[in-house]
Amino acid sequence: MRATAKRLKGRLAELWQGLREWCGDAAYEKYVQCTARRSAEPPLTPAEFYVEQMDRKYSRPNRCC
């Protein structure tokens, strides 16, 4: 019973994380993790990253007919 509850909790946490990634909530976390691993420069602030990400995303076709 406890194992099932634990598995269910794990699944729900995965689902929640998937939803956060899909809608963009987790984008900054991923960016900070990547910067920490790959770059010596300090990361952008959340607000700077958000604006930069929006500018980049909407400069190429990203919504279809």
Added chain:
Amino acid sequence: MKRVLKTLLWIAVAALAAAALATIALHRGEPINATWFVLAAACSYLVAYRLYSAFIAAKLLALDNSRATPSERREDGRDFVPTNKWVLFGHHFAAIAGPGPLVGPTLAAQFGYLPGTLWLIAGAAFAGCVQDFVILFCSIRRDGKTLGEMARQEVSKRGGVMAQLAVLAIMIILLGVVALVIVNALKSSPWATFTLAMTIPIALLLGIYLRFVRPGRVMEASIIGVALIMFAVVAGQWVADSPALAAKFTLGGVTLAFALIAYGFAASALPVWLLLAPRDYLSAFIKAGAIFSLAAGILLVRPQVLMPPLTRFVDGNGPVFAGKIFPFCFITIACGAISGFHSLISSGTTPKMIQRESHARFIGYGAMLLESFVGVMAMVAACAMTPGVYFAINSPASIVGPTPEAAAQTITGWGYPVSAATMTGLAHAVGEQTLLNRAGGAPSLAVGMAQIFSSTIGGERLLSIWYHFAIMFEALFILTVLDAGTRVGRFMVQELVGRVSKPLGRMNWYPGILLSSALIVGAWGYFLYQGVVDPLGGINSLWPLFGIANQLLAAVALVVATTILLKMGRLKWIWVTLLPTVWLVTITMTASYQKIFSSNPRIGFLSYANATTAQIAAGKIPAAKVAEMHRVIFNQRLDAAVTAVLAGMILVLLVEAVTHWHAILSRGRQPILHETPYVATQWAEGD
């Protein structure tokens, strides 16, 4: 034993698909239940995915999971971000699913339910999914290069220019025609106009929230936004009931067209975080919710499909748009079966986020199957209403007559009984003054959706709320296509004019931004305006033009894919992309020829222009309307020229590609493949 069971299960699914397809194809006389459509589509998709996509993955593309993808090699946390395959499937689907798979099948329902449904299922399995999957694979192997870049590298420089011009052309025509769909849905409807207008301040509010209050907290902002929009849908009824407010929001087609043009300009020129991005978030949430609800509603209600399998309009004289099944059914239903525009998504964002090459099958092929399923749902919603009502909503006044009585008499005369009282009653039930002459697909789809939703929740009492929810949902994400497309178009224009004047090409120089925004908005705005003032309703001219442009782009994508596969030495399996290419070129060329040269004025642009000229010369046009008719003549000739240019472009690209293929096959030229070199993945299996 397990393997035998699995095989038996797949044989059962295939048998069920065949039985359901045979039922909807051979059924005659009585209405048929929508469950057959769901079964036919779902089982066919399962079989196509299990067998055909697996074959393409293994034999044609030879996907290699030991090879590092761009998201691994170039991970930067911005564009190149390794993403879980289910999340990326959601991203990709949200990007490719626009109004096309909803509007196209609704319009094509005038032929009856059968041609459109079969094309949606077969077209997706053998053409649309193949295009999306193969282009995604090609782009993954090239660090996420765009279709234009791949065309330039792998076909020729001229091929690259053709692809870029095709993208710009389709963008302009697409934006003009989707804007026309909104205008036809909103005109003379204060409730719908108010609701959609309210989405602008709501989006601005969310933009400020996401930028300054809680940066990047998209989910909570979207939940607030969706709640506000739902309130706006309900508040729209109060506006419609108030004579003073209703008068302010009751707008004609031309006024709405100019309002949309002004909106497009603002969305293109304003900072993207202020209006465009928050609207897109709202649209994504509402789109996902509405599509899921429609599928659930159809499964729960299991409505009867009242439209016959084939209508009398297979003869080419349909009131919604003129032209026979071949080629116009395949031009009208673009996005639910195959859409060239998808190749821009498959070669843009998605390949930079994919974790493993094998995920391309699920994301590229699978997401397109789901989009096709949305198209089948739209077909069911349109065909579940009484055929007479469907034709009354979608036919222009110039064909059925301007009054409810005249329209009812004409449509009943065609063999699809409907009364003026039915149309008036239905309009009142959904909170509208009239539902007549609303060509464009959106209102009839909204009526179909509202009938399905209200059968599940609320009954007749909530029909008007559901109708306006459906209109808001369609209009909201059409507006998202409009503003995102205008902005991308602006970048393309800036890239082009930047070659003449460097400052105009700078993306942060405001005069350049304003000029290029005005150019792109002016271009699609012109098509929108001509559609609004067209006596035949606009959709008759513009939707086929959009379909031709979209299928042209699909042909470009498949030509590029075929060239790459030939260079990879996959001659044995080349028919996988070559056959859909031949089919697309055939329908695009036939439709282009007919749209330009057909002697039927409702089909041929030139014969319509000539017939109108003759009417003016014979004095049959009232003096007050002569100037307007001269504009119509000019517009028809312009449409003929645009169609000819589009057809010419595909011919030039084809000649380029066939010459190239001949050189590759005759070994006259050593094929140079521009793939990024193989790098082994550092990720463990299952990462």
